[in-house]
Amino acid sequence: MAITPVTPLELFDTESLPTDEEREIASTVRRFVDERLRPDIAGWFESATLAQEIAVEAGSLGLLGMHLQGYDCAGTSAVAYGLACMELEAGDSGLRSLVSVQGSLSMYSIYRWGSEEQKQHWLPRLASGRAIGCFGLTEPDFGSNPAGMRTTAKRDGSDWILNGTKMWITNGSIADVATIWAQTDEGIRGFLVPTGTPGFTANTIHRKLSLRVSVTSELVLDNVRLPGSALLPEARGLSGPLSCLNEARFGIAFGALGAARDCLEQTIAYVREREVFDRPLAAYQLTQQKLADMTLELGKGMLLALHLGRKKDAGTLTHQQVSLGKLNNVREALAIARECRTLLGASGITLEYSPMRHAINLETVLTYEGTSEMHTLVIGEQLTGIAAFRG
Structure with missing residues (x-):
């Protein structure tokens, strides 16, 4: 005798565990993925492209930096953020990567380690999707061992001069600001680098077989001069x-x-x-x-x-x-x-x-x-x- 089938997670009844608000957030993101993204995902994957307006649409839903407080961020629970990531990745890992790199790497680095001036300048723009951020830690020869990074930042008066290369950087070629980690005489420090700064180049990595609905880049810093205000003041070391x-x-x-x-x-x-x-x-x-x-x-x-x-x-x-x-x-x-x-x-x-x-x-x-x-x-x-x- 046939019975009415249930979905895998219905069998576990995990939907009873989040709060009503968390479930509503998950449902909203699921509708966004099903209605706006899913019809085009296969085509985007095949052509290795993603519509640029998706970031602004994600921002309008409050998905960018959603677990952060203030600065036009939604201030949701961590569980709500996790459920949003789950719904995005049900569409494609590249979609979740765009949102999580924006919120958990770029925005969080500013939120946790930046000055109040840096937060006020960047976080509202990044939360709306009007600006895109990336996070430059990994290098061609240093992935699992970031302590060995070769990118350097040296003082020149009140300025800093950055040189080095970062690799496998999500959002790099479309970013407006890059959080760059570099070796200094004081240990590893972080810097906010507007991508239009002279000496900064982002090269898109092509011929990828994976995460094709995502921009991956090499970042090159060639004598990039930054003012002292570009330093993330609270971050020291790894x-x-x-x-x-x-x-x-x-x-x-x-x-x-x-x-x-x-x-x-x-x-x-x-x-x-x-x-x-x-x-x-x-x-x-x-x-x-x-x-x-x-x-x-x-x-x-x-x-x-x-x-x-x-x-x-x-x-x-x-x-x-x-x-x-x-x-x-x-x-x-x-x-x-x-x-x-x-x-x-x-x-x-x-x-x-x-x-x-x-x-x-x-x-x-x-x-x-x-x-x-x-x-x-x-x-x-x-x-x-x-x-x-x-x-």
């Missing part, structure tokens, strides 16, 4: 950039689940209709086992993300716990996307269905904001008391 990365990783722990949910929901709909040997593919035990296993991992990941979100709202979330969320949820989302692709058969390699596109994107998500290997070692150090990052 704690500055790492605190920003922690914000972005939190959003990814939710975001990756959006990609996984989209894959699973599309696949369930497909196998209910696709007939194999005169029966729906969904009627076979092997198919149901795959769907059940994927649903378990999606639901467990969602429960973990919501728990981390409540801890973040309470001010008790540690960076090691963020590593748990980023490592588990991206890894499981990628496994779900790959498994869903197999259930779609040959149809799964086309852009008519989302799983392979999500899987390709999640390969990048697995790597950026800390590789899975680095998050594994963060957790291992916490469990053993021994750092194993070298040797």
